[in-house]
Amino acid sequence: MILVVLENQRGNIHAFSKEAVAAGQNLGSKLGMDVSILCMGENASSLKEQANDYKSQNLILAEHDMVNTYSADGYSKVLSDVITDLSPKYVIMGHSYMVRDFLPRVSAKLDIPFVSDIISVTYDGGNPIFSRQVFNAKLATNIQPDSNSNTTLLSFQSAAFSSDNIELGGSDAASVFEVNLNMEDIKSSSEPEFQESASGVDLTTADVIVSVGRGIESQDNIPMVESLAKAMGAEIASSRPVVDMGWLPSYRQVGSSGQAVSPNLYFSVGISGAIQHVVGMKGSKNIIAINKDEEAPIFEIADYAVIGDLMEIVPKLTEELQK
């Protein structure tokens, strides 16, 4: 049996969880295993309503007052208890920030493997092999979890599977898992989620984005890229290191911790293409990338790979555009 666990994101099923449902159903059909869906913790009963049409063997609800707000303590305890009770072969979630926060705890509690941030699955006979990106996406690795393990935890990178492929048809059964929690199980406490003050810059609606990465080398070179953006009528954006160094404000950041964008043109300048950045821009219709490293992973998803020195190319291109 495969167990897909849904995550709440401000009242709705998290987009990554929908992809996890598609992943679970796909694995299930390949391996001849039933798929059950678990709605647990925060907003669980509403998640269950929203998942009502998804095809599954069992739609399971696990609620408790003490996990009405997220905590790594509470969630890892509840999911560990569910796994111990149901013994699923695979437990599948999206590779979200919440999953990073609590799923390793389940791995350690139950002494079972957790293969995180998977991009694709292949099959060796009846055994799935999971691929993940390593060395900043310059390479990938194939992993086979220990076959002696009763359960393996899996998290999938966003867009590894598409939620368009979710099979509908409802669940054959619905059940309630009796959650047992004590005060001493939950040591941490959390406050409500919040956003930092809005900037008025909405990168998601921009038609053209010029995005700058660590290849820019110094804050002194930022105006050079700003001139290029201006000449192209583009919004300026950046990868995380540029924001970390304080060269551009955080609302300009594209990637898993920043905004996800899909402009007509994404013009990337000095960005290597780490996974965390690429998940935020790989939906762009056209991608031009300038990088001096021929092996920069950004080139794998670029339509045009410009191998050269941005310090020379950017000013010349700006000059041409201004003519």
Next chain:
Amino acid sequence: MKIAVLTKAIPSYESSIRIDSSSTWIDESVVNFVVNESDSYALEEALQIKEKLDNGSEVVVVTMGSQDNTSKVLKDGLAKGADRAIFIQNEDSNTDPLSISKLFSQNLKDENFDLIFSGLQSDDLGSGQTGVLIGELLGMSTATLGIETDIQDGEIKIKRELESGWFQWVTLPFPASVSIQSGINEPRYPSLKGIMGAKRKELKVVDGQLSDSPKQNFINLFVPKTEKATEKIEGDVDGIVAKLMDILKNKLRVIS
């Protein structure tokens, strides 16, 4: 307050990454090893907490790996201000996160740290699990992606980064294991005095043998296939610029 900072030696961004003849690991002889980026933010956060508390707190850098790759990482940590270092010697770089974390916990258990800081993930294997796994194995409370910390009486408040520009404050009692997001502070450079002083600081070396069989088997490394038909543009600057102008004007029509 006793704080451990887990740091890892990883190939620098500029390093050439080549698969070795075993096809399960990279050719390390052509790689320059440096401190994992988010780990240096974790160390800075620990040093700032120690300085702020000013009560004789201790910061211990901990690393695992082979002697050749990690010696620079430990020296750097001590030079920046860590009080001592623990080096867990283990040549088997390509091991699953749970086995690695068991090895860390076995060797850190008797230290009874109040806090363990780690970078949110390593830029080599990038599983992003070690800090949380060790926390659970040692019975500590855990949090990830800390972007601000505030030490209070008997507990630590952490501002956690969530997706898409959202945040959340969590409060954890000690002992706690917290992974740190890059950008939380401005990591310092070692001073000349720090570099000289590092040589006199304690460096404990322990032999880290994995006891269990691995939970995950790494079958092979491979070069990802290009998803798109990528057109390469290279050569002299004038040629590149002319080509880009043509693409912007005639193919993509983003300029007139």
